[in-house]
Amino acid sequence: MNTARTPALPKLSAYTTLRLGGPARHFVSAVTSEDLVAAVREADAAGEPVLLLGGGSNLVVADAGFDGTLIEVANTGWRRDDGDVVEVEAGQNWDAFVAGLVGAGLGGLECLSGIPGSVGATPIQNVGAYGCEVAESIVSLELYDRRTREVRTLKADELGFAYRTSVLKGTDTGVVLSVRFEIREDGLSAPIRYAELARTLGVEIGARVPAAEAREAVLELRRGKGMVLDPDDHDTWSAGSFFTNPIVPSAEADGVLARITDSVGSEAPQYPAEGGVKLSAAWLIERAGFAKGYPGPGNRVSLSTKHTLALTNRGDATTEDLLALAREVRDGVYERFGVRLHPEPLLINCVI
CATH class of the missing domain: 3.30.43.10 (Uridine Diphospho-n-acetylenolpyruvylglucosamine Reductase, domain 2)
Structure with missing residues (x-):
């Protein structure tokens, strides 16, 4: 070994x-x-x-x-497999892999550019951004099953993908070893579904553009929100989006939406989701009184000055400082709107 x-x-x-x-x-x-x-x-x-x-x-x-x-x-590397499929080691840096695909004239994952972390983590929470999720491209993955002590292959339809989750999330029984993705050999992006990205590219929703152009546009948008790692920028000292966009069950949606409208005088952005209505966590946070840059204990942590969904370390924070700010934001949104926010990152030996 x-x-x-x-x-x-x-x-x-x-x-x-x-x-x-x-x-x-x-x-x-x-x-x-x-x-x-x-x-x-x-x-x-x-x-x-x-x-x-x-x-x-x-x-x-x-x-x-x-x-x-x-x-x-720390296992790294990727290779073409069966034409339009690539197999990637779990420890491979995600953005370096996406950059490599685009550089090789391959498309399909460019809208997920700039996301920090490794490939093996992406299927666990069904990583997504700018209208795309890895669930749309994953063919299968290889994992070590700690219960049976065997290496297994799971196909995409066995992974229970949903919004920011999979059957692997919340359990430590499966250790991802590698992931296989279907890619586009024509060098074009996946259809552009996110309005902000479409505006940046100057195209209509549903258009496809060269993958390299889509990647650069996504990176530009992410940099503007402090979502591309930069050691000199404390807005990037974060775990990305700290809260998932909440999904309100269909049976409760009308009442929740009416409460929000009564509270702020305008309708909340809403999107269809399986079993309910998805709301914008960032919109709710801002309307609950937490602006960009909102400080936590001793100003050692704050919401990002660029993006209210990111909780950031301003240089000398503790984890407890961060959790205190997370609790304040979560509870403030709940008290104002009756909507409970849930953390997106994995909490180790701590809770909010």
């Missing part, structure tokens, strides 16, 4: 995009799929809790850290 194991780890703040989190008890770096399986098996045999680390972009780790083994998923 080609893994490097250390008895202790510096604080996880060195490994997360929030720059927050205490130490782990052990640290293992797995550079191949075989190493990853072996490391998980070893920790399981020892009865050791396991935390998998990809890009660290979707983790909120407690100040106390993680009392177990942190396994860095």
Whole structure:
């Protein structure tokens, strides 16, 4: 097994995009799929809790850290498989992979440009942005099943994809080793569905454009919202969108929407969703009184100055500072509108 194991780890703040989190008890770096399986098996045999680390972009780790083994998923690379399918290692940096596809004249994932993190994390929460989700392109994935101690292949229809979730979310029994995506060989983007992106590109909804043009437009939009990692910009010291857009069940939607309209004097943006109506978390946060840059404890954390959905570390914050701000925003939205916001990142050894 080609893994490097250390008895202790510096604080996880060195490994997360929030720059927050205490130490782990052990640290293992797995550079191949075989190493990853072996490391998980070893920790399981020892009865050791396991935390998998990809890009660290979707983790909120407690100040106390993680009392177990942190396994860095460091297997990288991707290859063409069966013409319009590519297979990608779980530890591959997501945006570098998307850039590589576009550079090779391949399309289909360009609207997901600029998203931090690793490939293996994308199916777990069905990562999406600008009108696209990975569920639309995933063919299958290979994972290690910790219950059966076997490597399995799951097809897309077995993954239970829905808005920002899958059967893999909320459970640690499956360890993603690689993911297979269907791509477009004509070099054109997926149909543009997001109005803001269509306006930036100067095209109609549903149009297809060269994948490289779509990628650059998405990156431009993300930079404007502090959603492209930049060590010199504290607005990017975040876990991306901290709250998912809430889905109000159909039976409750009319009452909730009427309450919002009565409260703010205008109708909330709404979108059809399975089983209900999807609302904009950012819109609700702003109308509940939390503007861009809204500060948390001691000004050590704040909402991003560019985008109200991102909670940011201003340089010397603690995880508890961040959680306090998250609670204030969540509770403020609920008290004003009766809508409960739920966190998108994975909370490790902490709650809001």
